[in-house]
Amino acid sequence: MKVNHHALELEQNYLFSEVAKRIRAFQAANPSRELLKLSIGDVTRPLSRVVTDEMKAAAEDMSHAETFHGYGAEQGELFLREAIAGYYAQRGTQIAPDDIFISDGAKCDLGNLCDLFDADNTVLLPNPVYPVYFDTSIMSGRRVIFAAGTKENGFLPMPDHSVHADIIYLCSPNNPTGAVYSREQLAEWISYAKANGALILFDAAYEAYIRDPALPHSIFEIAGAADCAIEINSLSKTAGFTGVRCGWTVVPKTLRFDGASLHDMWFRRMATKYNGTSYIIQRAAAKVFSPEGLAAAHADIDYYMENAQIIKSALTAAGIHSVGGENAPYVWFEAPAHAESWDCFDTLLNQYGIAGTPGVGFGTAGQGWMRFSSFCTRETANQAAAYLAKL
Numbered sequence: 054m055k056v057n058h059h060a061l062e063l064e065q066n067y068l069f070s071e072v073a074k075r076i077r078a079f080q081a082a083n084p085s086r087e088l089l090k091l092s093i094g095d096v097t098r099p100l101s102r103v104v105t106d107e108m109k110a111a112a113e114d115m116s117h118a119e120t121f122h123g124y125g126a127e128q129g130e131l132f133l134r135e136a137i138a139g140y141y142a143q144r145g146t147q148i149a150p151d152d153i154f155i156s157d158g159a160k161c162d163l164g165n166l167c168d169l170f171d172a173d174n175t176v177l178l179p180n181p182v183y184p185v186y187f188d189t190s191i192m193s194g195r196r197v198i199f200a201a202g203t204k205e206n207g208f209l210p211m212p213d214h215s216v217h218a219d220i221i222y223l224c225s226p227n228n229p230t231g232a233v234y235s236r237e238q239l240a241e242w243i244s245y246a247k248a249n250g251a252l253i254l255f256d257a258a259y260e261a262y263i264r265d266p267a268l269p270h271s272i273f274e275i276a277g278a279a280d281c282a283i284e285i286n287s288l289s290k291t292a293g294f295t296g297v298r299c300g301w302t303v304v305p306k307t308l309r310f311d312g313a314s315l316h317d318m319w320f321r322r323m324a325t326k327y328n329g330t331s332y333i334i335q336r337a338a339a340k341v342f343s344p345e346g347l348a349a350a351h352a353d354i355d356y357y358m359e360n361a362q363i364i365k366s367a368l369t370a371a372g373i374h375s376v377g378g379e380n381a382p383y384v385w386f387e388a389p390a391h392a393e394s395w396d397c398f399d400t401l402l403n404q405y406g407i408a409g410t411p412g413v414g415f416g417t418a419g420q421g422w423m424r425f426s427s428f429c430t431r432e433t434a435n436q437a438a439a440y441l442a443k444l
């Protein structure tokens with residue numbers, strides 16, 4: 054038996070596993086000290102009552118022969134796909150329910166989509182960016198090249214037309230920097246993708262955090278995207294589903310590469326390897342898109358964005374430069390005193406009990422930067438802000 058040697062090319066630990074390991078060590082060594090967790094972007098607000106009531110009603114249905122559900126529709130239940138299409142339509146974007154595939158989250162889809170692509174493809178990644186794109190590309194044996202995000206370009210790298218790529222990952226709002234591409238910038242990425250015969254994988258997991266009405270929430274708001282882009286999204290951050298698990302991927306039927314329909318390939322892949330998100334969860338997910346569900350989701354998003362402002366203001370008061378936190382739940386800041394990311398992580402943890410995420414964990418261009426998540430409680434944000442002001 055031979056193993057997949059590409060899987061051995063990865064760092065020993067996934068970024069958030071390494072962060073969790075260091076936090077556990079801190080807690081073991083300092084059992085009485087308070088930990089202020091601004092590291093992994095995991096939600097702290099409970100599910101809204103409207104969503105949990107729907108879960109209960111769906112669970113009740115499962116206990117009656119007349120309303121019981123076994124295996125679901127291969128692409129996900131139509132009622133949920135229609136609710137998602139309606140959500141896009143509210144912003145004037147027409148997505149056919151038939152082009153939407155329900156899953157258990159964006160991370161899984163991002164990894165699983167790799168099944169559709171030959172190993173002999175060049176992958177272009179913004180740097181820094183969510184580490185799953187890099188790790189899954191390396192595991193699948195693909196060449197990876199980077200477009201550097203810098204302080205100068207506002208962490209919004211643009212395509213270099215002299216460089217060829219086959220698969221492009223974009224994350225907007227960006228995890229970890231919180232930067233958001235404008236419509237014009239996305240149009241340029243689309244024209245680069247078309248010139249290269251490349252596919253864009255657009256991760257929109259944080260779109261619900263966009264405040265600026267001029268910024269696009271979906272790549273499908275931009276002309277031409279249906280011929281070159283797949284969009285991945287989830288309810289993890291929009292409605293607190295990190296522990297519930299429900300996401301979706303839009304694969305337009307118009308997408309054709311190498312003589313094949315990516316929609317048909319993804320349908321075949323999902324039908325073969327996935328048995329669907331649970332009926333109860335799909336019912337709860339559909340409820341998120343109802344007027345009461347969206348109102349509850351927006352109230353929690355407002356809460357997290359107020360946390361982001363508290364954290365960002367404290368950094369500014371301490372003279373620390375930061376970006377993000379305005380249209381995204383992440384605040385991205387320069388490590389004080391030109392420290393390297395992991396050194397800054399260790400100092401913040403050991404001296405102040407504040408856990409962040411080291412920027413270098415999102416790519417080499419993140420060296421010297423740190424990320425704070427605003428998915429914490431208000432108490433944690435206020436306490437962290439009080440410590441940060443003293444930095």
Ligand code: MLT
Nearest residue numbers: 092093094095160228426
């Ligand atoms: C993060 O902290 O970047 C995210 O929570 C990771 C994820 O969504 O998988």
